[in-house]
Amino acid sequence: MTGKLPHQIILSAGMPRAGSAWFYNLTRDCWLAAGGDDIREIRKTYPLESVITETNQNIDNFTLRKTILILLPFLMGKYFTIKIHFAPMPLGRSLIRLNWIHPTFIYRDPRDALLSAYEYGRRVEKTGRVNAFSHLDTIEKSIDFMSDYMTDWETWMHLADPAIFRYEDLLTDYYQQAERLVNFLDLDLQSQKIRNTIEKNKPRDAAQKTGGHFSKGKIGRFRDVLTPEQIALCEERFAPYLEKMGYEL
Template sequence: MIVISGSMPKSGSTWLYSMTDAALVADGYRSAEEVRDRYRLHGVLVSKANEISYATPSKLLRLIPAHAMGEAVLCKTHFAPSRSLRALMAVGTARGTYIYRDLRDVALSAMNHGERARAGGHGHELKDLRTVEDALRYAAELYIPEWERWSSTQGLLMLRYEQMLVEPELLMRRVADHLGLDLDDGALAEIVARFDRRQLQGTTKQNLMLNKATSGRYLDEMTAGQRALAKDLFGRELEAMGYAA
């Protein structure tokens, strides 16, 4: 099967991708890296996290041979699902998850990323986010349309970052069941423990791209005016996601 690990940016995407990969391996599939190498998918899946950009028909076609051979082709993406990907998910050829986060915390994390990019002299797309207001407007313009497209996709499991922080085993049980994996609670607990953010150090933690890995940052780090702006920009969407605006 083709497995899409979609994510709103700054929502623990690499952390979830890594646990999903471990779950697939525990159920007898090859690792995502092995599949990429075996089927020479480097031109489609890039980085250690098998990232796929916008899933065009030609890119998805490259994944079909591995799928036909019974492999689990795991891909991570921050892009909204294409019409072709939605079609594959509708017929069950592809299965997917999408993890999202309170947009106010997403905005703060994006702003922090921009600060690090400027300090390091990197030309990252977030480097121009210099204020909370900039980051809130950026999130409203880019991330909401993508969330809306993901949330309307048939056959998709929607996940919240906040649950991954406090109930990772329950979240991974949902993922395993959605993907049809035959894993008991003990196997999932071992996977969660292996990627426990509180125990990871140094390069391993950096590879999961974890910043502060907390929820509700906006309550302490935004002014009343900034929280009001967030409500004006995407209060309705926050409530649809399950958050208090």
């Protein structure tokens, strides 16, 4: 793409602990490199500080209030990126059908994701802080936690097609996946700014950023850490999804 950016909101959706913050930063940075509006500045200018988070600009979901407020800058001609974990409420789905919102979705083997969520929660608890994973004080609770996201995974697989990415592919085939993202965003892959942005966000460099999203990041690590009983429980919970996701039992 060499002309004006399309007037739309890019919604970067992701399973928890699936590299969604990394993928969102890549998406936002490419969007900005192509001349898109910076949601961090929009958040300050419009009444959005109670709508999206300061870090990674997460909207949580499309309640009536949040949807109205997030549409204010959009209807004023702004085009920007935001992030979400949950499947969108009906208002969000309607905006996707209207093509006002263009979603992408990244997921990960839920067994590695739940292990990462559990370990991250334990690390944060040791510092005396609280986060979304602090209550996961056993692997079994983390299995329950990740199980709840499987219906969301199915929803996003329909809503975000063809812009669906796997964390493992982003780690092992980063440049090809980044090219897929840039093409979906309809940006100019030959732009030096875009190329520099892709290079800046590659796994080794992204790992140096704050946020704890690359504390381990290894593929299939659950097989070395979980007990046979916990692995069996994972198979019971996730077997209907794993093959469709592209993972072996």
